[in-house]
Amino acid sequence: MRVNAMSCDVVKMGNAMQPALSSHARRKQPIWAGFVASLVLLLCVGTSRPARAELYTGLDAAFTMDALLGIGSVVAIAGNAVTLAQKKPQRGWMYAGFIFGAINLAMGPIIIVYGRGDIEPVVMPDGMRVHGQDRPDIGYGLGLAHTALAVTSLALSIKNAVLWHRLRLEESKVNAEPVASRTFSNVQLAPLVSRDLQGGALVGLVVTGQTF
Amino acid sequence: MPVLLALIVPTSAQAQRLSVPSPIRPAPTQAGAHCLGEPRNKLTLEHTVAGSINPLGIGNIVRLGWCTPLIRKPGLLFDFTNFDIGALFTNSPTDVNLGVQAFLSPLSILVLRAEATVFYIWPIPLQGAGFITVNSPQEFTLARLSPDPTGFNRMTGQPEVPATTAYGGRVMVGMTLQGQVPLGKRLDIAAAIGANIEYWSLSSSALSGLPLGGGFYSARRDVILLGSADWLVMSTAALLFNIKIHRNSSLKIGGVNDLAYVPSHGYLGNIAGGLLVWNVANLRQLAKNFNLFARVGTFTHHQFRSGITIALGLSIVYELVPKPAKLPPPEPMEPAVTAPAASGDPSASPAPSVSPSDAAPAAPQTAVPPAAVLDPPQPSPAAGR
Numbered sequence: 278m279r280v281n282a283m284s285c286d287v288v289k290m291g292n293a294m295q296p297a298l299s300s301h302a303r304r305k306q307p308i309w310a311g312f313v314a315s316l317v318l319l320l321c322v323g324t325s326r327p328a329r330a331e332l333y334t335g336l337d338a339a340f341t342m343d344a345l346l347g348i349g350s351v352v353a354i355a356g357n358a359v360t361l362a363q364k365k366p367q368r369g370w371m372y373a374g375f376i377f378g379a380i381n382l383a384m385g386p387i388i389i390v391y392g393r394g395d396i397e398p399v400v401m402p403d404g405m406r407v408h409g410q411d412r413p414d415i416g417y418g419l420g421l422a423h424t425a426l427a428v429t430s431l432a433l434s435i436k437n438a439v440l441w442h443r444l445r446l447e448e449s450k451v452n453a454e455p456v457a458s459r460t461f462s463n464v465q466l467a468p469l470v471s472r473d474l475q476g477g478a479l480v481g482l483v484v485t486g487q488t489f
Numbered sequence: 490m491p492v493l494l495a496l497i498v499p500t501s502a503q504a505q506r507l508s509v510p511s512p513i514r515p516a517p518t519q520a521g522a523h524c525l526g527e528p529r530n531k532l533t534l535e536h537t538v539a540g541s542i543n544p545l546g547i548g549n550i551v552r553l554g555w556c557t558p559l560i561r562k563p564g565l566l567f568d569f570t571n572f573d574i575g576a577l578f579t580n581s582p583t584d585v586n587l588g589v590q591a592f593l594s595p596l597s598i599l600v601l602r603a604e605a606t607v608f609y610i611w612p613i614p615l616q617g618a619g620f621i622t623v624n625s626p627q628e629f630t631l632a633r634l635s636p637d638p639t640g641f642n643r644m645t646g647q648p649e650v651p652a653t654t655a656y657g658g659r660v661m662v663g664m665t666l667q668g669q670v671p672l673g674k675r676l677d678i679a680a681a682i683g684a685n686i687e688y689w690s691l692s693s694s695a696l697s698g699l700p701l702g703g704g705f706y707s708a709r710r711d712v713i714l715l716g717s718a719d720w721l722v723m724s725t726a727a728l729l730f731n732i733k734i735h736r737n738s739s740l741k742i743g744g745v746n747d748l749a750y751v752p753s754h755g756y757l758g759n760i761a762g763g764l765l766v767w768n769v770a771n772l773r774q775l776a777k778n779f780n781l782f783a784r785v786g787t788f789t790h791h792q793f794r795s796g797i798t799i800a801l802g803l804s805i806v807y808e809l810v811p812k813p814a815k816l817p818p819p820e821p822m823e824p825a826v827t828a829p830a831a832s833g834d835p836s837a838s839p840a841p842s843v844s845p846s847d848a849a850p851a852a853p854q855t856a857v858p859p860a861a862v863l864d865p866p867q868p869s870p871a872a873g874r
Contacts, residue, residue, distance in 0.1 A: 294774040333638045335611035335619055336655055340584060368775070372534060372807050375776075377805070379538045380549050385584070387540075387547060394614055398639045405646075442773050449816035 331397045343419065347386065350377040350426040357433035364436035366444070374434030378427045385424030392416035523558035525777055525808060532810035533575075539782075539802025541807045543794065544617060544711065548581040552590065559594060569597035577606060583618040583708065584610045586659075598668055602685070604661040610708075612652035614638045619652030621706040622695045626754040629713045629792045631817065634706060649727040650695065655705075657691030663723075669731075679741075690718035703756075704787040711794075715753045722750040729764065741766040745784065760798060762786020774813035778806040 354368035393416030395409040469481040519526035533554050540547035551575035554575025574591040588606025595601070612619020616635035623633055624837040637643045640651045663685030671677050689707060696705070696717050704765050712721065729743030742765055749758045770780040784800040 333612070333614050334651065335583075335613055338611035339613050339656070340608070342580060342585065359725070368807070368809075371775070375805070376536050379536070383540060383547055383549070384537050384582075391615055393605075399530065405641055407641070408639060408643075438773075441775065444817050445774075445813075449818050474830055 295475035299460065331400075333396060333398065336396055342390075343384075343423075346377065346380055347423065347426060348424075349373070350381050350430045353377045354426070354433055355432050357430070357437050361437050362432060364440065364444075366441040368441070371434045371437050371441065374430045374437070378431035378434060381423040381430065385420045385422075385427060387414055387420075388423060389420030392419060505547050511656070521558070521561065521563070522568055523561075524556035524573070525806070528558050528561060530555070531808060532556075534807040534809055535804070536807070537802060537804040539800060541798060541800040543796060543798045544764050546581065546708070548579060551578045552576070554590075556710070557666075566596050566598070570594045577604070582614055586607055588659075596665060600665040600667065600683075602661070602663045602665070605658070607656070607658045609654070609656045611654045612638065617706075617708060619704075620654045620655035620691070620695060622650060622693075622703060623706065623713055624700055624703045624755060626702075626704065626713045626715070629706070629756075630638070631793055649701055653693060653695045655691045655693035655695070657689065659687060661685050661687045675733040677733075679729050679731055679743075680727065682726040685723045687721040688718065689714055689721065692717065695844060710749055711791075712749050712751050712756055712758060713792075714751060719751065721751050722752065724748045724750075727764065729766075737770050739768045739770075745786070747786075757790050758792070759788070759790040760786045761789050762798070771856065772805075774816075776805050776807050778804070780804040 295464050337394045353370060353373035353376075356367075360367050360370050393413040396412055397409050397414065398406040399409045400406050465484070467483045469479070469483045471479045473479045521530075525529040525533065533552075533556060535550075535552040535554065537550040538548075552575050554573050556571050556573040559570035559572050571594050572592070573594075574589065577586070577588050577590045579586040586606045586608040590604045591602070593601045610620045612621075616631075621634060621636060623629060636649050636651045638651050639647060641720045642649045663683060665681055665683030667681040669677050669679040669681070687710075691705065693791075699716075702715070704713050704719065705717075706712075707714050707721070710721055710723070714721065725745065725747050726742060727745045729741045732742070734740050741761060743763070745762055745764045747760045750756070763786065764782065764784050766780055766782040771777055772779050781803050782801070784798075786798050787796065788794045788798065
């Protein structure tokens with residue numbers, strides 16, 4: 278079964294879902310829409326592989342590398358989406374997003390331009406192999422999928438980076454004055470021998486501590 | 490005019506086409522700037538993406554490196570000494586490489602380099618892609634680099650050997666001399682020259698029928714290597730003017746020359762061109778040494794290529810360890826001046842506030858771009874275009 282990646286209109290899909298979302302969900306919609314879009318694109322990438330075995334030599338390796346980079350971008354998108362939703366950006370996910378985003382951004386247009394040719398030869402009755410039909414669907418599908426993954430990945434990473442920097446600025450604004458600590462320090466124990474108001478013996482232990 | 494010999498980034502000398510990222514060595518702004526401008530151990534992740542036209546190619550380099558200061562003795566000759574070792578991963582539409590890479594700077598002006606990688610090459614139906622054999626170095630032609638993937642010449646219908654797959658290993662050692670002289674408050678001049686020696690060894694079914702004197706095409710170096718293993722010498726020289734357009738940003742303009750020489754059959758290839766690099770030393774402590782670069786050159790020596798060659802790319806370094814330090818607390822702001830209502834006097838507007846981000850310390854400037862900038866990655870999926 279072969280699916281044309283171009284038929285996956287993620288933008289339309291996202292718009293169609295919007296009215297049904299609550300206002301709370303709508304606030305997070307860009308994040309989850311990006312995540313869902315990435316998964317859909319991954320499916321498009323994966324299912325647009327030709328199922329026939331008679332590929333030109335090397336194309337299986339090329340498609341494998343292609344898929345690995347696409348999956349890497351999807352994972353980076355997922356990580357960035359989650360950390361962005363939690364408002365806890367992490368540098369590792371941001372870096373992954375930048376790296377896979379840059380790679381996929383470079384790959385997309387190249388595949389669109391140079392990846393529309395035939396991918397499997399036709400064997401003639403006399404044994405001669407000739408070129409098969411050009412496959413612009415694969416070129417456009419894969420190229421657009423990589424481009425969409427790249428844009429999503431970079432957008433989420435940049436958004437996280439902006440939030441990361443903002444949080445650091447807010448952190449630096451926190452008063453540097455010493456604040457009360459929950460931790461006792463300089464804890465001392467001392468025996469207590471005394472008498473109470475009625476003159477009775479009072480024996481105990483005094484605990485003293487200090488907080489900052 | 491004070492003349493100061495300082496260091497620059499270690500460049501990796503390479504030949505016509507590219508290759509590996511270099512260690513990260515920032516600029517001569519302070520003593521003890523061993524690793525990314527600081528005298529401390531660092532774990533870094535360096536990423537470079539670059540492509541070229543004539544020959545057509547694109548590549549990606551990721552390097553995870555650990556840098557440690559080497560000689561902490563104060564002094565210009567030692568301020569940038571370090572040892573940097575890391576894992577290297579490069580890929581392109583037609584190959585993947587995995588290996589280790591190490592840099593040793595016993596002096597600020599000297600960088601020694603060693604690299605070992607294993608790789609796998611595969612063809613795609615584009616010119617120049619994959620493992621292509623030649624019966625002799627004279628077959629280094631555009632036509633031979635464009636074998637038809639069907640195994641039959643598209644024009645003549647005659648059988649021809651198509652591109653196929655191969656795997657192998659590559660070892661490189663090299664050294665770079667580098668220096669930088671300030672010419673003014675905002676202008677430096679930097680120079681670097683390096684030489685590398687590479688040894689390639691491959692295994693492929695296509696090598697079995699190769700006649701004596703035959704060889705294969707190395708797309709990454711754009712040369713023909715003989716037999717199943719051969720040596721290659723490369724050299725890169727660069728002279729750059731570094732214009733500081735901002736305390737955190739600079740523009741580098743200059744010339745670069747890339748040479749490749751194959752001793753086994755005396756082949757020489759050379760590209761001379763101009764290099765333009767926009768460098769941002771510190772991207773809000775999230776990344777360092779961001780470089781956007783463009784190289785435009787021409788082939789002074791080549792078997793068949795001529796005309797203009799263009800390379801574009803970006804290189805960026807992420808500092809994984811140590812974590813970015815906390816930002817300094819914002820300076821206490823003076824009370825804002827209250828604008829008189831309806832005064833109509835534009836000069837009476839409130840005083841602008843200072844963003845805390847402006848208080849971030851400026852990172853040292855890098856005089857010469859990393860080697861990956863001087864030699865952008867250039868796997869060539871379509872060498873013939």
